Amino acid sequence: MAEVIKTEEVKHAFNLGKIEVPVLFGINLTVQEGEFIALCGSSGSGKSTLLNLIGGLVKPTEGKIYCGGEDITAMDENRLSLFRRQKLGFIFQSYNLLPDLTAQENVELPLVFAEIPPAKRTEMAREALELVGLSDRMDHRPNELSGGQQQRVSIARALVNRPQLILADEPTGNLDSHTEEEVIELMLRMNREQGHTFVVVTHDQTVAKRASRVIYLKDGIIERED
Numbered sequence: 001m002a003e004v005i006k007t008e009e010v011k012h013a014f015n016l017g018k019i020e021v022p023v024l025f026g027i028n029l030t031v032q033e034g035e036f037i038a039l040c041g042s043s044g045s046g047k048s049t050l051l052n053l054i055g056g057l058v059k060p061t062e063g064k065i066y067c068g069g070e071d072i073t074a075m076d077e078n079r080l081s082l083f084r085r086q087k088l089g090f091i092f093q094s095y096n097l098l099p100d101l102t103a104q105e106n107v108e109l110p111l112v113f114a115e116i117p118p119a120k121r122t123e124m125a126r127e128a129l130e131l132v133g134l135s136d137r138m139d140h141r142p143n144e145l146s147g148g149q150q151q152r153v154s155i156a157r158a159l160v161n162r163p164q165l166i167l168a169d170e171p172t173g174n175l176d177s178h179t180e181e182e183v184i185e186l187m188l189r190m191n192r193e194q195g196h197t198f199v200v201v202t203h204d205q206t207v208a209k210r211a212s213r214v215i216y217l218k219d220g221i222i223e224r225e226d
């Protein structure tokens with residue numbers, strides 16, 4: 001099994017002018033290809049920070065992060081954004097869809113950056129939207145979709161260029177329990193059938209129960225894992 005992520009003694013402190021806010025205190029975590037990891041822990045324990053570090057959105061103050069063997073902490077901003085576009089998919093609690101674009105156009109965006117030709121792009125976006133059950137909502141804008149539908153669009157967007165790793169920060173946080181169950185089911189199916197590796201930050205025991213591994217963060221360290 002290939003190693004998708006490896007963090008070595010990762011520490012992070014946010015710098016607020018004169019004040020340093022230490023948040024992570026030495027995280028050693030390895031994620032293997034095909035895993036579905038749930039990242040749990042109380043509010044403020046550092047889950048989102050760790051996810052953002054793994055996704056190359058924030059640089060750690062100390063330590064190394066390897067993604068597919070490459071040290072992302074050593075990459076400059078250009079390399080890093082290329083790496084994010086090619087290797088990662090992100091799913092956020094607030095969906096982060098562009099309001100003026102239709103569902104299909106939102107899903108096409110990563111492919112635009114990857115310079116896939118327009119016809120192919122459309123085909124791939126429509127396929128991804130079908131996969132998440134939104135064939136009949138492709139031309140809707142985000143404000144014309146329900147929360148669950150918007151999250152499914154953002155899952156389709158995260159999957160569309162078949163990234164090595166999908167990072168999700170409380171993807172079901174804004175959804176009712178029925179829709180939540182559907183979204184979890186969808187992510188598990190993408191893991192099982194399409195082989196995407198997931199790291200999912202969650203407060204939700206249903207996700208945690210069905211994950212291949214659960215990592216518990218407490219006050220910026222890994223407290224335990226199941």
Ligand SMILES: Nc1ncnc2c1ncn2[C@@H]1O[C@H](COP(=O)(O)OP(=O)(O)OP(=O)(O)O)[C@@H](O)[C@H]1O
Nearest residue numbers: 014016021023041042043044045046047048049050
């Ligand atoms: N940009 C920032 N600047 C300063 N401090 C920050 C910043 N982002 C997060 N923090 C602090 O880092 C700590 C961890 O935050 P983080 O968002 O990683 O927690 P979390 O585990 O995701 O919590 P939640 O479950 O509430 O989302 C918190 O104490 C928070 O105040």
Ligand SMILES: [Mg+2]
Nearest residue numbers: 047048049169
């Ligand atoms: Mg968080």
